[in-house]
Amino acid sequence: AVGIFDQSSFAKYELMGKDAARALDYICANHVTKAPGRLTYTQLLNSRGGIEADLTVARLAEDHFYIVTGTGFRTHDFGWIADHLPPGDVTLTDITEDWGTLSLMGPKARDVLARVASADVSNGGFPFGAVREIEIAGCKLRALRVTYVGELGWELHVPIAAIGEVFDALMAAGGVMPVGY
Numbered sequence: 367a368v369g370i371f372d373q374s375s376f377a378k379y380e381l382m383g384k385d386a387a388r389a390l391d392y393i394c395a396n397h398v399t400k401a402p403g404r405l406t407y408t409q410l411l412n413s414r415g416g417i418e419a420d421l422t423v424a425r426l427a428e429d430h431f432y433i434v435t436g437t438g439f440r441t442h443d444f445g446w447i448a449d450h451l452p453p454g455d456v457t458l459t460d461i462t463e464d465w466g467t468l469s470l471m472g473p474k475a476r477d478v479l480a481r482v483a484s485a486d487v488s489n490g491g492f493p494f495g496a497v498r499e500i501e502i503a504g505c506k507l508r509a510l511r512v513t514y515v516g517e518l519g520w521e522l523h524v525p526i527a528a529i530g531e532v533f534d535a536l537m538a539a540g541g542v543m544p545v546g547y
Contacts, residue, residue, distance in 0.1 A: 385454030
């Protein structure tokens with residue numbers, strides 16, 4: 367019904383600055399300059415059109431983006447992004463060590479999240495492709511409504527110091543099974 371994956375090994379970066387949106391639209395294959403609160407799944411392409419990186423870009427504010435890339439590609443993806451950003455007012459920071467990731471997925475994921483979260487997690491209040499700051503177990507975290515298992519799901523990006531408390535709260539909500547990664 368609901369599985370929880372510890373995917374803290376995902377690489378995580380922030381891109382900030384008044385030219386951040388323009389810079390990401392320049393290097394990403396998909397249009398990432400959606401309104402704040404929206405996600406974009408995209409790729410970074412090399413000069414031959416081949417894929418260099420597979421990533422999710424969350425727009426947190428007009429000048430603030432949260433980027434999630436695959437495990438094992440942290441150094442490569444950070445370097446590729448840094449090397450290909452056009453000139454301008456942008457700052458790229460690797461924040462992988464600061465945030466853990468718990469992915470809550472399955473047909474009853476919303477039921478579990480609704481029992482522990484401070485936010486409206488209904489489909490209308492939290493549609494697919496959205497990012498919201500929510501609170502679980504007294505911790506403010508970034509919730510990304512995405513899935514890669516064919517079912518309802520969220521990636522919960524949690525400040526690393528609080529990941530144990532958030533995990534415990536999700537497990538205590540009932541109906542959640544840990545899933546291997």
